[in-house]
Amino acid sequence: MSTAAKEIARHWDYAESTLRALRERGLRPTPELYHVWFVYYAQENPEILRVIDAVQASGESLAEDDLLQLYYRYIFDRQAADFLQRGMDDFSEIVESSDDCLAAARNGLQDYGALLGRSLGALEDPKKAKPVLGKVIKQTDLMQRTVDKLRQRLDLYLGKIAHLQRELEETRERSYTDGLTRVANRMYFEEQLNQVVSEYDRAQRPEPFCVMIVDLDQFKEVNDRFGHRIGDEILVLIASMLKANVKGRDIVARYGGDEFAILLPDTPIADAMILAEDMNKRVAAREIKAKQSGVSFGQMTISIGLAEYIANEGASKLIDRADRALYKAKKDGRNRSYAA
Numbered sequence: 001m002s003t004a005a006k007e008i009a010r011h012w013d014y015a016e017s018t019l020r021a022l023r024e025r026g027l028r029p030t031p032e033l034y035h036v037w038f039v040y041y042a043q044e045n046p047e048i049l050r051v052i053d054a055v056q057a058s059g060e061s062l063a064e065d066d067l068l069q070l071y072y073r074y075i076f077d078r079q080a081a082d083f084l085q086r087g088m089d090d091f092s093e094i095v096e097s098s099d100d101c102l103a104a105a106r107n108g109l110q111d112y113g114a115l116l117g118r119s120l121g122a123l124e125d126p127k128k129a130k131p132v133l134g135k136v137i138k139q140t141d142l143m144q145r146t147v148d149k150l151r152q153r154l155d156l157y158l159g160k161i162a163h164l165q166r167e168l169e170e171t172r173e174r175s176y177t178d179g180l181t182r183v184a185n186r187m188y189f190e191e192q193l194n195q196v197v198s199e200y201d202r203a204q205r206p207e208p209f210c211v212m213i214v215d216l217d218q219f220k221e222v223n224d225r226f227g228h229r230i231g232d233e234i235l236v237l238i239a240s241m242l243k244a245n246v247k248g249r250d251i252v253a254r255y256g257g258d259e260f261a262i263l264l265p266d267t268p269i270a271d272a273m274i275l276a277e278d279m280n281k282r283v284a285a286r287e288i289k290a291k292q293s294g295v296s297f298g299q300m301t302i303s304i305g306l307a308e309y310i311a312n313e314g315a316s317k318l319i320d321r322a323d324r325a326l327y328k329a330k331k332d333g334r335n336r337s338y339a340a
Helices: 003-024 030-041 046-057 064-074 076-122 126-176 186-200 221-227 228-244 269-285 314-331
Strands: 210-216 251-254 259-264 287-290 296-298 302-308 335-338
Touching: 030 046, 030 064, 046 064, 046 314, 064 076, 064 314, 076 126, 126 186, 126 296, 186 251, 186 259, 186 335, 210 228, 210 269, 210 287, 221 228, 221 296, 228 269, 228 302, 259 269, 269 302, 269 335, 302 314
Parallel strands: 302 335
Antiparallel strands: 210 259, 210 302, 251 259, 287 296
16 A cells, blocks of 8 residues: 555544544534544654643543643644744735835825926916916925825824734644644654655755654553653653754654654764763663752653655655664663664
8 A cells, every 4th residue: 555545544534533533522523623632642742742641541431621721732833833824925015016116106106296396496477377286396395294194193003013923833732732732843853854854855966964763762651650740740850851952953842741852964874873872871871850949850762763865765754764764772671872
C-alpha cells in the first residue's frame, strides 16, 4: 500500500473512532465536537490528549461544554486568527490605497487653489471675475480642510488596524505554542517541516537538514509515582533544556504527550548526532527537583531518534525513519541516540 493510501486509511480510522466516541457518549455530531475527538484520535494536539486522557482515567465523562471549551481554546483560535488576518490584510490595503488617493486629491486641490490665486491678477476684467474667483478659492480651501479631516480619521483607523494586527499576531503565536511547555506545538512543527522539505526539493543544491524525535524514558512510571503535576514540571524542564541546546532556525516542539520533535535546518546527520549525544548527557546529569518543595526526584533520561532528509521522500517518511531510530534506542536500553 502506498504512503498516500496508508494516510487515507489512517484518517478513515480516526473518523470512525470519532463518530463512535460521539455516539457512545450521546453527543451531537457537530463540527466542533467532531473536530475535538478527531484531533484526539489523530494525536494532533498534546493538550487535548492530556485533558481527555486525564478525565477518562478519573472515570468521569466529558460534557459537551467541556469539549467546546477544548475546541475554542486549542483549535478555533488558529482558524480564527488566519481568517481574520486575511480580512485585515485586505482591509488595510484598501484603507492605505484610499489614503494615497486622498493625499493625491489634496495635492491636486492645493495646486488648483494656487492656480486660481495667480489667475486673479491676469484676467481682463478683474472687477467681475474677482468675486467669483474668491468664492471658488474659499470653497477650495474648505475642501482642503475636509480632506485633512478625512486623513486624520484614516490615520485613526490605521492605528486601530495596527492594534488589531498585533492582537492577531499574539493569537497566532498562542495557536503555535504548546500551552504547557511554551515551546512550539506539533502543528507549527509540521508546517515548518513541510516548508523546509519543499525548499529542499526545489533547490538545485539543497543544504542537508535533520529531524530528531525525543522521548522521555519511563515517563509513565514517573507520572504514576509522583502525579501529573510533577510530570508537567518535568516536561517543562526538559523542554527548556532542549530549547537551550538549539539555535538559529532550529525548532523545538512538543510532538506528543512526552515526546518532542526538533527540526534542524542546514544540519548534516553527523552534526545532529553530536548535538543529540550532548543532549543525552546534559539531561541525564540534571537533577530533577520540585519547584515549590525542592524535593529531588533524581535524574531523568531521554532517547533520541534522528534522520537526515532524502530528496523527494516527503515529511512523513522522514518522521517514520526518525521514529524507527527512536524505537531502536528505547529497545537497546534507553538514554541513547540512534540515526536512521
